[in-house]
Amino acid sequence: MDRLTEMEAFATVVDQGGFTDAARKMGISKSAVSKHVSALEARLGARLLNRTTRRVSPTEIGLAYYDRARRVLNDAGEADALVTSMQSAPSGLLRISVATDFGVNHISPVLSDFLTEYPDITVNMVLNTRYVELISEGFDMAIRIGEQEDSSLRARRxxxxxxxxxxxxxxxxxxxxxxxxxxxxxxxxxxxxxxxxGNVWKITTASGEKRQIRSNGWLTVNDGQSLLNAAISGLGIALLPSFLYADALRQGLVEDVMPALPGETLGIYAVYPPGRFTQPKVRAFIDFLVQTYAEKGPDSW
Incomplete structure (x- = not known):
C-alpha cells in the first residue's frame, strides 16, 4: 500500500476520533481505512491506536508518530499547492514600492503594457524616497537602486x-x-x-580611488527630477543617475561636468521577501521588467 495513504488514514482517524468519521472525511469505506491503518502498524511493528467499542485514541507511540506524520502530510499538501500555484495564471493585488524618480520615469510608462498582458492582476504602486520594510508594511516587492544591504531579501538584477x-x-x-x-x-x-x-558625494577618480566630496550645497531637495530641473536652469552641479538625466544630456540641456572620471555604475534590482516559491504575480512582473529593460543601461536610457 502507499505509505502516504497509510499515514493519511491514520492521521485522519486521530483527527476525527474514529474510523467511521475518518472514512467519511476521506471519501472511502470504513474497511479501507482500517486496512490502511493495520498495514501501517504492521509495517512499523507497533500499535498506534487503542481501539475499544466506544472510542479510538492514539497510543503513546501513536501520538509521537502522529505529530511527525501530520508535518509530512502538511508538507505534501503544500507541495501540491505549489505546483498548482506555479501553473496558475498570475492574478491578485500586486503591491510594489518604487523610488519616486525611477517609478515616475520608467515604471509608470510601462504599467499599461503589463496590465494589458496580465488583466487579472491589479497594481498598487507606492512612490517614495525612503527605505520600506516589505513584510511589515505589506509590500509584495520593491524596485531599489544601488548596493543591496538587506541580505534577508531575494533580489534579481x-x-x-x-x-x-x-x-x-x-x-x-x-x-x-x-x-x-x-x-x-x-x-x-x-x-x-x-x-x-548627508551632503556627501562618493566619487571614483580616474585612478580608481574612492573620494568623498563634502559641501553644504546651494539647493537640497529629496526629489531627483527637481535636482535635474535645477541643474538645467543653471543653479549648479548635480550628481544624478543616467536614467534621469539621459534625455536632457541628448538634448544638450546639460553636460557631463567631468567626463574624464569613470561613471559610477549602480545596479537596479527587484527585491522581494524570501520564501519557498515566488508568487506568480511577482514572478510575472519581474520577468516583464527584465524584458522591458533588456536594452537599458548603464548609459543607454
Missing part, C-alpha cells in the same frame, strides 16, 4: 544605471568647468536630501 555630475552649459560658461575634484569646493552643488550620509 534588472539592469544598470551610471551616476555622473551634470550641469547646464550656461552654468559651466559662467562659473567654469572644474578640472579637479578639489575645485568642486568653489562650485554650487545640488544635493539629494535623502542620502543617509
Amino acid at each position: 534588472l539592469c544598470e544605471t551610471s551616476q555622473r555630475m551634470i550641469a547646464s552649459p550656461g552654468y559651466l560658461q559662467k562659473f567654469g568647468r572644474p578640472q579637479r575634484l578639489e575645485d568642486l569646493n568653489e562650485h554650487k552643488l545640488l544635493h539629494y536630501s535623502s542620502q543617509a550620509a
Whole structure:
C-alpha cells in the first residue's frame, strides 16, 4: 500500500476520533481505512491506536508518530499547492514600492503594457524616497537602486544605471568647468536630501580611488527630477543617475561636468521577501521588467 495513504488514514482517524468519521472525511469505506491503518502498524511493528467499542485514541507511540506524520502530510499538501500555484495564471493585488524618480520615469510608462498582458492582476504602486520594510508594511516587492544591504531579501538584477555630475552649459560658461575634484569646493552643488550620509558625494577618480566630496550645497531637495530641473536652469552641479538625466544630456540641456572620471555604475534590482516559491504575480512582473529593460543601461536610457 502507499505509505502516504497509510499515514493519511491514520492521521485522519486521530483527527476525527474514529474510523467511521475518518472514512467519511476521506471519501472511502470504513474497511479501507482500517486496512490502511493495520498495514501501517504492521509495517512499523507497533500499535498506534487503542481501539475499544466506544472510542479510538492514539497510543503513546501513536501520538509521537502522529505529530511527525501530520508535518509530512502538511508538507505534501503544500507541495501540491505549489505546483498548482506555479501553473496558475498570475492574478491578485500586486503591491510594489518604487523610488519616486525611477517609478515616475520608467515604471509608470510601462504599467499599461503589463496590465494589458496580465488583466487579472491589479497594481498598487507606492512612490517614495525612503527605505520600506516589505513584510511589515505589506509590500509584495520593491524596485531599489544601488548596493543591496538587506541580505534577508531575494533580489534579481534588472539592469544598470551610471551616476555622473551634470550641469547646464550656461552654468559651466559662467562659473567654469572644474578640472579637479578639489575645485568642486568653489562650485554650487545640488544635493539629494535623502542620502543617509548627508551632503556627501562618493566619487571614483580616474585612478580608481574612492573620494568623498563634502559641501553644504546651494539647493537640497529629496526629489531627483527637481535636482535635474535645477541643474538645467543653471543653479549648479548635480550628481544624478543616467536614467534621469539621459534625455536632457541628448538634448544638450546639460553636460557631463567631468567626463574624464569613470561613471559610477549602480545596479537596479527587484527585491522581494524570501520564501519557498515566488508568487506568480511577482514572478510575472519581474520577468516583464527584465524584458522591458533588456536594452537599458548603464548609459543607454
